[in-house]
Amino acid sequence: MMVVRLIQADDHEALRELARKTGPGFTSLQDNDEQVAAKLSSALQTFDPETRPEDALYLFVMEDTETGEVVGISGIEAAVGLNDPWYNYRVGTLVHASRELEVYNQLHTLTITNDHTGYSELCTLFLAPDARHSKHGSLLSKSRFMFMAEFSHLFNEHLIAEMRGYSDENGISPFWEGLGRHFFSLDFSEADKLSSMDKVFIAELMPKNTIYTNLLPEDAQQAIGQTHQNTTPARKLLENEGMRYTGYVDIFDGGPTLVARTDDIRAIQDSHYVKARIDEHPPEGELYLVSSNDFKDFRCCMTALTSVGKHVVTLTPDVAEALNITEGSTVRVVPLSSGRRF
Incomplete structure:
Protein backbone atom coordinates (compact mmCIF):
# COMPACT_ATOMS: atom_id res chain seq x y z
CA MET A 1 0.00 0.00 0.00
CA TYR A 89 5.25 35.30 -19.84
CA ARG A 90 1.70 36.34 -20.60
CA VAL A 91 0.65 35.36 -24.10
CA GLY A 92 -1.27 38.23 -25.68
CA THR A 93 -2.51 39.56 -29.01
CA LEU A 94 -1.74 42.81 -30.82
CA VAL A 95 -3.57 43.88 -33.94
CA HIS A 96 -1.74 45.71 -36.75
CA ALA A 97 -4.19 47.01 -39.34
CA SER A 98 -4.39 49.44 -42.23
CA ARG A 99 -7.68 50.13 -44.04
CA GLU A 100 -5.86 51.83 -46.87
CA LEU A 101 -3.67 48.80 -47.54
CA GLU A 102 -6.44 46.34 -46.55
CA VAL A 103 -4.10 44.68 -44.09
CA TYR A 104 -5.32 43.19 -40.82
CA ASN A 105 -2.86 41.09 -38.80
CA GLN A 106 -3.36 39.57 -35.37
CA LEU A 107 0.07 38.95 -33.85
CA HIS A 108 0.77 36.92 -30.72
CA THR A 109 3.06 38.44 -28.12
CA LEU A 110 4.94 37.54 -24.96
CA THR A 111 5.13 40.00 -22.07
CA ILE A 112 7.11 39.41 -18.87
CA ALA A 267 -11.32 17.38 -4.69
CA ILE A 268 -11.26 20.35 -2.29
CA GLN A 269 -14.86 21.31 -2.91
CA ASP A 270 -16.31 17.79 -2.66
CA SER A 271 -14.25 16.34 0.20
CA HIS A 272 -15.94 15.95 3.56
CA TYR A 273 -15.63 14.30 6.97
CA VAL A 274 -16.76 10.81 7.96
CA LYS A 275 -16.08 8.50 10.87
CA ALA A 276 -13.87 5.47 10.33
CA ARG A 277 -15.14 1.97 11.04
CA ILE A 278 -12.37 -0.64 10.95
CA ASP A 279 -13.15 -4.08 9.59
CA GLU A 280 -11.00 -6.96 8.37
CA HIS A 281 -13.11 -7.47 5.26
CA PRO A 282 -11.94 -5.18 2.46
CA PRO A 283 -14.77 -3.01 1.11
CA GLU A 284 -15.66 -3.08 -2.55
CA GLY A 285 -16.53 -0.04 -4.57
CA GLU A 286 -15.12 3.14 -6.07
CA LEU A 287 -11.61 4.33 -5.26
CA TYR A 288 -11.42 7.20 -2.80
CA LEU A 289 -8.81 9.40 -1.23
CA VAL A 290 -8.86 9.12 2.56
CA SER A 291 -6.79 11.46 4.72
CA SER A 292 -6.15 12.11 8.38
CA ASN A 293 -6.61 15.55 9.91
CA ASP A 294 -3.39 15.79 11.92
CA PHE A 295 -1.30 18.75 10.76
CA LYS A 296 2.24 17.53 11.38
CA ASP A 297 1.38 13.87 10.81
CA PHE A 298 -0.93 14.35 7.82
CA ARG A 299 -1.37 11.16 5.81
CA CYS A 300 -3.39 10.21 2.76
CA CYS A 301 -4.17 6.84 1.18
CA MET A 302 -6.20 5.53 -1.72
CA THR A 303 -8.70 2.73 -1.13
CA ALA A 304 -12.02 1.33 -2.26
CA LEU A 305 -14.88 2.48 -0.05
CA THR A 306 -18.39 1.28 0.58
CA SER A 307 -20.45 4.03 2.12
CA VAL A 308 -22.17 2.97 5.37
CA GLY A 309 -24.77 5.62 5.89
CA LYS A 310 -23.94 9.26 5.36
CA HIS A 311 -21.24 9.69 7.95
CA VAL A 312 -19.37 6.38 8.33
CA VAL A 313 -17.01 4.45 6.04
CA THR A 314 -15.35 1.09 6.48
CA LEU A 315 -11.56 0.91 6.33
CA THR A 316 -9.30 -2.12 6.58
CA PRO A 317 -6.74 -2.35 9.41
CA ASP A 318 -3.94 -1.79 6.85
CA VAL A 319 -5.46 1.52 5.76
CA ALA A 320 -6.06 2.57 9.36
CA GLU A 321 -2.47 1.78 10.26
CA ALA A 322 -1.13 3.70 7.25
CA LEU A 323 -3.23 6.72 8.25
CA ASN A 324 -2.29 6.30 11.92
CA ILE A 325 -5.94 6.35 13.01
CA THR A 326 -8.17 4.17 15.21
CA GLU A 327 -11.82 3.12 15.31
CA GLY A 328 -14.08 6.17 15.33
CA SER A 329 -11.42 8.60 14.09
CA THR A 330 -12.57 11.40 11.81
CA VAL A 331 -11.17 11.23 8.29
CA ARG A 332 -11.66 13.27 5.12
CA VAL A 333 -12.80 11.46 1.99
CA VAL A 334 -13.41 12.27 -1.67
CA PRO A 335 -13.74 10.11 -4.82
CA LEU A 336 -10.38 9.72 -6.54
CA SER A 337 -11.93 10.36 -9.93
CA SER A 338 -13.64 13.57 -10.95
CA GLY A 339 -16.12 11.53 -12.97
CA ARG A 340 -18.43 10.83 -10.05
CA ARG A 341 -19.27 12.67 -6.86
CA PHE A 342 -20.27 11.39 -3.41
Whole structure:
Protein backbone atom coordinates (compact mmCIF):
# COMPACT_ATOMS: atom_id res chain seq x y z
CA MET A 1 0.00 0.00 0.00
CA MET A 2 1.09 3.54 -0.74
CA VAL A 3 0.74 6.36 1.76
CA VAL A 4 1.50 10.04 1.20
CA ARG A 5 2.94 11.84 4.22
CA LEU A 6 4.88 14.98 5.03
CA ILE A 7 8.62 14.74 4.43
CA GLN A 8 10.98 14.12 7.37
CA ALA A 9 14.67 14.79 8.00
CA ASP A 10 15.61 11.15 7.47
CA ASP A 11 14.12 11.23 3.94
CA HIS A 12 17.19 13.07 2.63
CA GLU A 13 18.76 10.10 0.85
CA ALA A 14 15.43 9.11 -0.71
CA LEU A 15 14.91 12.68 -1.93
CA ARG A 16 18.41 12.76 -3.38
CA GLU A 17 17.77 9.50 -5.22
CA LEU A 18 14.54 10.85 -6.73
CA ALA A 19 16.40 13.97 -7.86
CA ARG A 20 18.76 11.80 -9.90
CA LYS A 21 15.80 10.59 -11.95
CA THR A 22 13.95 13.83 -12.75
CA GLY A 23 15.77 14.88 -15.95
CA PRO A 24 16.22 18.23 -17.76
CA GLY A 25 13.57 20.90 -17.26
CA PHE A 26 12.41 19.70 -13.86
CA THR A 27 13.36 22.97 -12.16
CA SER A 28 12.14 22.30 -8.64
CA LEU A 29 14.06 19.05 -8.03
CA GLN A 30 17.35 18.71 -9.89
CA ASP A 31 20.28 16.34 -9.70
CA ASN A 32 22.16 18.73 -7.46
CA ASP A 33 23.29 18.13 -3.88
CA GLU A 34 23.00 21.77 -2.85
CA GLN A 35 19.50 22.22 -4.21
CA VAL A 36 18.19 19.00 -2.67
CA ALA A 37 19.61 19.92 0.74
CA ALA A 38 18.16 23.43 0.51
CA LYS A 39 14.73 22.11 -0.47
CA LEU A 40 14.60 19.66 2.40
CA SER A 41 15.77 22.35 4.80
CA SER A 42 13.01 24.71 3.61
CA ALA A 43 10.38 22.03 4.04
CA LEU A 44 11.52 21.19 7.57
CA GLN A 45 11.74 24.86 8.48
CA THR A 46 8.06 25.24 7.61
CA PHE A 47 7.18 23.85 11.03
CA ASP A 48 9.47 26.25 12.88
CA PRO A 49 7.32 28.68 14.92
CA GLU A 50 9.42 31.55 13.54
CA THR A 51 8.50 30.75 9.92
CA ARG A 52 5.79 32.96 8.43
CA PRO A 53 2.81 31.01 7.00
CA GLU A 54 3.33 32.58 3.57
CA ASP A 55 6.93 31.27 3.48
CA ALA A 56 5.89 27.67 4.02
CA LEU A 57 6.88 24.85 1.67
CA TYR A 58 4.91 21.67 2.28
CA LEU A 59 6.71 18.67 0.82
CA PHE A 60 5.09 15.24 0.73
CA VAL A 61 6.60 11.86 -0.06
CA MET A 62 4.88 8.69 -1.21
CA GLU A 63 6.03 5.66 0.75
CA ASP A 64 5.40 1.99 0.09
CA THR A 65 4.24 0.73 3.49
CA GLU A 66 5.43 -2.80 2.76
CA THR A 67 9.01 -1.94 1.80
CA GLY A 68 9.48 1.50 3.35
CA GLU A 69 10.73 2.78 -0.02
CA VAL A 70 10.00 6.40 -0.97
CA VAL A 71 8.87 6.40 -4.60
CA GLY A 72 7.50 9.90 -5.17
CA ILE A 73 7.39 13.50 -4.05
CA SER A 74 5.00 16.43 -4.39
CA GLY A 75 4.73 19.85 -2.82
CA ILE A 76 2.78 23.04 -2.19
CA GLU A 77 4.29 26.51 -1.91
CA ALA A 78 2.03 28.58 0.34
CA ALA A 79 2.78 31.73 -1.66
CA VAL A 80 5.13 32.54 -4.54
CA GLY A 81 6.96 35.74 -5.35
CA LEU A 82 6.88 37.38 -1.94
CA ASN A 83 10.60 36.95 -1.22
CA ASP A 84 11.97 36.25 -4.71
CA PRO A 85 10.27 37.64 -7.83
CA TRP A 86 8.00 35.22 -9.69
CA TYR A 87 8.25 35.57 -13.46
CA ASN A 88 6.32 34.20 -16.38
CA TYR A 89 5.25 35.30 -19.84
CA ARG A 90 1.70 36.34 -20.60
CA VAL A 91 0.65 35.36 -24.10
CA GLY A 92 -1.27 38.23 -25.68
CA THR A 93 -2.51 39.56 -29.01
CA LEU A 94 -1.74 42.81 -30.82
CA VAL A 95 -3.57 43.88 -33.94
CA HIS A 96 -1.74 45.71 -36.75
CA ALA A 97 -4.19 47.01 -39.34
CA SER A 98 -4.39 49.44 -42.23
CA ARG A 99 -7.68 50.13 -44.04
CA GLU A 100 -5.86 51.83 -46.87
CA LEU A 101 -3.67 48.80 -47.54
CA GLU A 102 -6.44 46.34 -46.55
CA VAL A 103 -4.10 44.68 -44.09
CA TYR A 104 -5.32 43.19 -40.82
CA ASN A 105 -2.86 41.09 -38.80
CA GLN A 106 -3.36 39.57 -35.37
CA LEU A 107 0.07 38.95 -33.85
CA HIS A 108 0.77 36.92 -30.72
CA THR A 109 3.06 38.44 -28.12
CA LEU A 110 4.94 37.54 -24.96
CA THR A 111 5.13 40.00 -22.07
CA ILE A 112 7.11 39.41 -18.87
CA THR A 113 4.84 39.59 -15.80
CA ASN A 114 4.65 39.00 -12.06
CA ASP A 115 0.87 38.52 -12.18
CA HIS A 116 0.80 35.43 -9.95
CA THR A 117 2.66 36.94 -7.01
CA GLY A 118 1.16 35.68 -3.77
CA TYR A 119 -0.62 32.70 -5.33
CA SER A 120 -0.19 29.24 -3.81
CA GLU A 121 1.60 26.79 -6.09
CA LEU A 122 1.44 23.06 -6.66
CA CYS A 123 5.04 22.04 -7.27
CA THR A 124 7.68 19.31 -7.36
CA LEU A 125 5.47 16.44 -8.52
CA PHE A 126 7.63 13.47 -9.44
CA LEU A 127 6.96 9.74 -9.32
CA ALA A 128 9.72 7.19 -9.88
CA PRO A 129 9.28 5.49 -13.29
CA ASP A 130 8.82 2.00 -11.84
CA ALA A 131 5.96 3.25 -9.64
CA ARG A 132 3.92 4.78 -12.46
CA HIS A 133 0.99 2.39 -12.34
CA SER A 134 -2.09 1.54 -10.27
CA LYS A 135 -3.15 5.24 -10.11
CA HIS A 136 -0.21 6.09 -7.85
CA GLY A 137 0.26 9.37 -9.74
CA SER A 138 -3.30 10.41 -8.96
CA LEU A 139 -2.79 9.68 -5.27
CA LEU A 140 0.51 11.57 -5.15
CA SER A 141 -0.91 14.64 -6.88
CA LYS A 142 -4.41 14.84 -5.43
CA SER A 143 -3.38 14.14 -1.84
CA ARG A 144 -2.21 17.77 -1.82
CA PHE A 145 -5.80 18.90 -2.32
CA MET A 146 -6.83 16.95 0.77
CA PHE A 147 -4.18 18.81 2.78
CA MET A 148 -5.35 22.14 1.36
CA ALA A 149 -8.98 21.32 2.16
CA GLU A 150 -8.03 20.43 5.74
CA PHE A 151 -5.87 23.51 6.32
CA SER A 152 -7.37 26.02 3.88
CA HIS A 153 -6.40 29.02 6.02
CA LEU A 154 -2.74 28.43 5.11
CA PHE A 155 -3.21 28.99 1.38
CA ASN A 156 -4.09 31.74 -1.09
CA GLU A 157 -7.51 31.88 -2.73
CA HIS A 158 -5.79 31.27 -6.07
CA LEU A 159 -3.67 28.29 -7.05
CA ILE A 160 -1.18 27.75 -9.89
CA ALA A 161 0.79 24.82 -11.26
CA GLU A 162 3.67 25.18 -13.72
CA MET A 163 3.86 22.33 -16.20
CA ARG A 164 7.20 21.27 -17.65
CA GLY A 165 7.43 22.53 -21.22
CA TYR A 166 8.18 20.60 -24.38
CA SER A 167 11.71 19.37 -25.06
CA ASP A 168 12.94 16.79 -27.55
CA GLU A 169 14.43 13.36 -26.87
CA ASN A 170 17.82 14.99 -26.27
CA GLY A 171 16.45 17.39 -23.65
CA ILE A 172 16.65 20.38 -26.02
CA SER A 173 13.96 23.03 -25.52
CA PRO A 174 13.08 24.74 -28.83
CA PHE A 175 11.52 27.64 -26.93
CA TRP A 176 14.76 28.24 -25.06
CA GLU A 177 16.88 27.89 -28.19
CA GLY A 178 14.67 30.34 -30.07
CA LEU A 179 14.39 32.97 -27.34
CA GLY A 180 16.12 32.56 -23.99
CA ARG A 181 19.56 31.65 -25.29
CA HIS A 182 19.84 35.01 -27.07
CA PHE A 183 19.60 36.87 -23.75
CA PHE A 184 21.27 34.46 -21.31
CA SER A 185 24.05 32.89 -23.40
CA LEU A 186 23.61 29.68 -21.41
CA ASP A 187 22.52 26.16 -22.16
CA PHE A 188 18.93 25.45 -21.11
CA SER A 189 19.95 22.99 -18.38
CA GLU A 190 22.38 25.49 -16.84
CA ALA A 191 19.90 28.37 -16.87
CA ASP A 192 17.21 26.10 -15.44
CA LYS A 193 19.52 25.00 -12.62
CA LEU A 194 20.49 28.58 -11.79
CA SER A 195 16.85 29.69 -11.71
CA SER A 196 16.09 27.20 -8.95
CA MET A 197 18.77 28.71 -6.73
CA ASP A 198 18.84 32.43 -7.57
CA LYS A 199 16.32 34.36 -9.67
CA VAL A 200 18.09 37.72 -9.60
CA PHE A 201 19.86 37.04 -12.90
CA ILE A 202 16.47 36.61 -14.60
CA ALA A 203 15.51 40.21 -13.91
CA GLU A 204 18.92 41.39 -15.01
CA LEU A 205 18.96 39.57 -18.35
CA MET A 206 15.36 39.05 -19.48
CA PRO A 207 14.04 41.34 -22.25
CA LYS A 208 11.84 44.04 -20.74
CA ASN A 209 9.85 44.79 -23.91
CA THR A 210 7.03 42.86 -25.53
CA ILE A 211 8.19 40.07 -27.84
CA TYR A 212 6.41 39.27 -31.12
CA THR A 213 6.25 35.48 -31.36
CA ASN A 214 6.20 35.51 -35.18
CA LEU A 215 9.85 36.62 -34.99
CA LEU A 216 10.77 33.35 -33.26
CA PRO A 217 11.68 30.14 -35.11
CA GLU A 218 8.67 28.02 -36.03
CA ASP A 219 9.52 25.23 -33.57
CA ALA A 220 9.82 27.77 -30.74
CA GLN A 221 6.40 29.19 -31.62
CA GLN A 222 4.87 25.71 -31.65
CA ALA A 223 6.32 24.95 -28.19
CA ILE A 224 4.51 27.84 -26.47
CA GLY A 225 2.01 26.41 -24.03
CA GLN A 226 2.94 22.80 -24.86
CA THR A 227 3.69 20.20 -22.20
CA HIS A 228 6.56 17.73 -21.94
CA GLN A 229 5.34 14.25 -22.82
CA ASN A 230 6.15 12.94 -19.33
CA THR A 231 4.11 15.77 -17.81
CA THR A 232 1.02 15.45 -20.01
CA PRO A 233 -0.72 12.96 -17.65
CA ALA A 234 -0.17 15.34 -14.71
CA ARG A 235 -1.62 18.21 -16.75
CA LYS A 236 -4.74 16.23 -17.68
CA LEU A 237 -5.20 15.20 -14.06
CA LEU A 238 -5.12 18.82 -12.85
CA GLU A 239 -7.40 19.97 -15.66
CA ASN A 240 -9.92 17.31 -14.65
CA GLU A 241 -9.84 18.82 -11.17
CA GLY A 242 -10.66 22.29 -12.50
CA MET A 243 -7.33 23.96 -13.30
CA ARG A 244 -7.01 25.76 -16.65
CA TYR A 245 -4.37 27.21 -18.96
CA THR A 246 -5.07 30.94 -19.20
CA GLY A 247 -2.21 32.12 -21.41
CA TYR A 248 0.73 32.19 -19.02
CA VAL A 249 3.89 30.23 -19.82
CA ASP A 250 7.28 29.52 -18.27
CA ILE A 251 10.04 31.91 -19.31
CA PHE A 252 12.55 29.11 -19.92
CA ASP A 253 10.73 26.31 -21.73
CA GLY A 254 7.36 27.87 -22.61
CA GLY A 255 5.43 25.30 -20.58
CA PRO A 256 1.87 26.23 -19.57
CA THR A 257 0.87 27.56 -16.16
CA LEU A 258 -2.48 26.20 -14.95
CA VAL A 259 -4.61 28.41 -12.72
CA ALA A 260 -7.74 27.99 -10.58
CA ARG A 261 -9.55 29.42 -7.61
CA THR A 262 -8.53 27.13 -4.78
CA ASP A 263 -12.10 26.55 -3.60
CA ASP A 264 -13.14 25.53 -7.12
CA ILE A 265 -10.87 22.48 -7.19
CA ARG A 266 -13.14 19.42 -7.33
CA ALA A 267 -11.32 17.38 -4.69
CA ILE A 268 -11.26 20.35 -2.29
CA GLN A 269 -14.86 21.31 -2.91
CA ASP A 270 -16.31 17.79 -2.66
CA SER A 271 -14.25 16.34 0.20
CA HIS A 272 -15.94 15.95 3.56
CA TYR A 273 -15.63 14.30 6.97
CA VAL A 274 -16.76 10.81 7.96
CA LYS A 275 -16.08 8.50 10.87
CA ALA A 276 -13.87 5.47 10.33
CA ARG A 277 -15.14 1.97 11.04
CA ILE A 278 -12.37 -0.64 10.95
CA ASP A 279 -13.15 -4.08 9.59
CA GLU A 280 -11.00 -6.96 8.37
CA HIS A 281 -13.11 -7.47 5.26
CA PRO A 282 -11.94 -5.18 2.46
CA PRO A 283 -14.77 -3.01 1.11
CA GLU A 284 -15.66 -3.08 -2.55
CA GLY A 285 -16.53 -0.04 -4.57
CA GLU A 286 -15.12 3.14 -6.07
CA LEU A 287 -11.61 4.33 -5.26
CA TYR A 288 -11.42 7.20 -2.80
CA LEU A 289 -8.81 9.40 -1.23
CA VAL A 290 -8.86 9.12 2.56
CA SER A 291 -6.79 11.46 4.72
CA SER A 292 -6.15 12.11 8.38
CA ASN A 293 -6.61 15.55 9.91
CA ASP A 294 -3.39 15.79 11.92
CA PHE A 295 -1.30 18.75 10.76
CA LYS A 296 2.24 17.53 11.38
CA ASP A 297 1.38 13.87 10.81
CA PHE A 298 -0.93 14.35 7.82
CA ARG A 299 -1.37 11.16 5.81
CA CYS A 300 -3.39 10.21 2.76
CA CYS A 301 -4.17 6.84 1.18
CA MET A 302 -6.20 5.53 -1.72
CA THR A 303 -8.70 2.73 -1.13
CA ALA A 304 -12.02 1.33 -2.26
CA LEU A 305 -14.88 2.48 -0.05
CA THR A 306 -18.39 1.28 0.58
CA SER A 307 -20.45 4.03 2.12
CA VAL A 308 -22.17 2.97 5.37
CA GLY A 309 -24.77 5.62 5.89
CA LYS A 310 -23.94 9.26 5.36
CA HIS A 311 -21.24 9.69 7.95
CA VAL A 312 -19.37 6.38 8.33
CA VAL A 313 -17.01 4.45 6.04
CA THR A 314 -15.35 1.09 6.48
CA LEU A 315 -11.56 0.91 6.33
CA THR A 316 -9.30 -2.12 6.58
CA PRO A 317 -6.74 -2.35 9.41
CA ASP A 318 -3.94 -1.79 6.85
CA VAL A 319 -5.46 1.52 5.76
CA ALA A 320 -6.06 2.57 9.36
CA GLU A 321 -2.47 1.78 10.26
CA ALA A 322 -1.13 3.70 7.25
CA LEU A 323 -3.23 6.72 8.25
CA ASN A 324 -2.29 6.30 11.92
CA ILE A 325 -5.94 6.35 13.01
CA THR A 326 -8.17 4.17 15.21
CA GLU A 327 -11.82 3.12 15.31
CA GLY A 328 -14.08 6.17 15.33
CA SER A 329 -11.42 8.60 14.09
CA THR A 330 -12.57 11.40 11.81
CA VAL A 331 -11.17 11.23 8.29
CA ARG A 332 -11.66 13.27 5.12
CA VAL A 333 -12.80 11.46 1.99
CA VAL A 334 -13.41 12.27 -1.67
CA PRO A 335 -13.74 10.11 -4.82
CA LEU A 336 -10.38 9.72 -6.54
CA SER A 337 -11.93 10.36 -9.93
CA SER A 338 -13.64 13.57 -10.95
CA GLY A 339 -16.12 11.53 -12.97
CA ARG A 340 -18.43 10.83 -10.05
CA ARG A 341 -19.27 12.67 -6.86
CA PHE A 342 -20.27 11.39 -3.41
